[in-house]
Amino acid sequence: MSAKLAIVVPCYNEEEVFPTTVARLLALLDGLQARGAVTPDSFLLFVDDGSRDRTWALIEEHTARDRRVHGLKLSRNCGHQNALLAGLALADADALVSIDADLQDDPEVITAMVAKFHEGCEVVYGVRNSRASDSAFKRVTARGYYRTMQLFGVEIVYDHADFRLLSKRVVAHLQEYAEVNMFLRAVIPLLGFRSDIVYYERAPRFAGISKYPLRKMLAFAMTGVTSFSVAPLRFITLLGFLTFMFSFVMVFWVLYGKLMHGNVIPGWASSVIPIYFLGGAQLLSIGVLGEYVAKIYLESKRRPRYIVEKQV
Template identity: 55%
Template sequence: MNNQILSDKNLQIRETIPSLTIVVPCYNEAEAFIYCVQALKAIITDLVSRQKIQQNSHILFVDDGSKDNTWLQITEAAKQSHYVQGLKLSRNRGHQTALIAGLSVVETDICISIDADLQDDTKCIEQMVDKYMLGNEIVYGVRNNRSSDSFFKRNTANIFYGSMSAMGVNQIENHADYRLLSKRALAALLEFKEQNLYIRGLIPLLGFNSDKVFYTREERVAGESKYPLKKMLGVAIEGVTSLTVTPLRLICALGFLTCFFSFLAIIYILIAKFTGQVIEGWSSVIISIFFLSGVQLLSLGVIGEYIGKIYMETKRRPKFFIDEKTNIKLGHWE
């Protein structure tokens, strides 16, 4: 499995203390928010006090159209601390779009994205900053232990990463959206304008020097998972159709094999007819019809998924609209 994209070329140790933005997408995270903001404020305060990051570093919470009081808690936290900023989208647009919305207003030297459930180890933030100072533009947070996940989730994740790799998608295994991006890497990421976002698959395409930090995935600090099976399947389909055309090639190969075996079946039928060994019956015919119909419908479904992606891309609609903000001045965004 070729997921090794790390490079030690042209690494130059940085001497200037960076400013940091921690971007946190939130959707109905009212129960987890208080724990999240406390943990991240403690990290920011500690790193500032030890002069690892600049005083203007902060946390940016992006409310992805929550239906609970998540935004109210964000605004209250922003009033109490200059380290907290908030951005509210006009409606729910999904985790990846919310993350891009937050990243698009970042103006600090580096940014780190992390989920509000605190399943990702916040202690890795300092390690990420250290690896940035060594000259890396991207630092991936990689889970080396998923014991907190259910048996089903662990195994489906392994199948997903294996399948994506087999189809030629170069992504970091067991890495979600916990990562550090330098200003240079972030600017490159924002050059990708597609509507169908699969950020964890786009980052490796940037090609900048990168490294990894490893951590053990923990249980959610509070609340329920925002990624049930339906959403996980949606992310998987998004990743496949956004980054590879292998399914279309598989359809072509399947069509070729079907034609090949059909040709052999025709030869067999002709031989049977001329030798007088024809067996009358409709079962074989019905089975063949159902099989070929299933192949055709499956193929049309995959092709339709790609056509739907093309349709949405050609519209070039805005990815999101910002409804409210707190403690921040909006820079560039779309």
């Protein structure tokens, strides 16, 4: 049985890769349609995330040439996750696949994803076979990132980015998550539903430059941790408690030295002990307050994630 498929592609300054990306994805749709896996009205949706080059102009050109190409222009650069959310929210299809415009994630794997969907899976994750193509620095930082997320209790699929298939029902439930700082890699596993994994080899970028330098990667990692874990705040609480207890030990140590040996430096105890005591008490208090502030912070923001300027 055929399903209507939408391939959602966030774009930010992808002028160099766009023509090749469109051609490869349209060829993929042709193949899926020929096999009867998808319906003739399946389509591509390119989301322009405030690009500064000719990305949007190219999108408009291709929408005029082929009815299967659609475009969505955001009013400004809202970030990869928000661009992806905008595309998922506005693409009306039975199954929706998200993939980056550079096609480093193998688009041919979408065929296997669609097959899994027909078998009853509502979430299909694209997971890398290996990181052999990465630099040593990239491999170390990536592994450290996933292990850190798991250490903080964040449920995340190892070596999975944002290459996945979601059913229409899953996307509908995804819209119920109202937090502004969305981190899809951790939200999707929270949704549940029947899921599976397909593996692929990640290809080198064939044109253009990466839109995720180290600075953005670190910010993205921080968003993931602070959006789904209060472990850092609890660490502060623990640190404050340990410091607080250490100050008590210092009090007994100073009293013991004074009473038993009389060798305490004059003025030292009265200066150092209050510093340790107050510092520990303040950290403990900040940690406890932080537990409540974290809950309020996660629920209080209601700014729009994105604003759609134009749709074609």
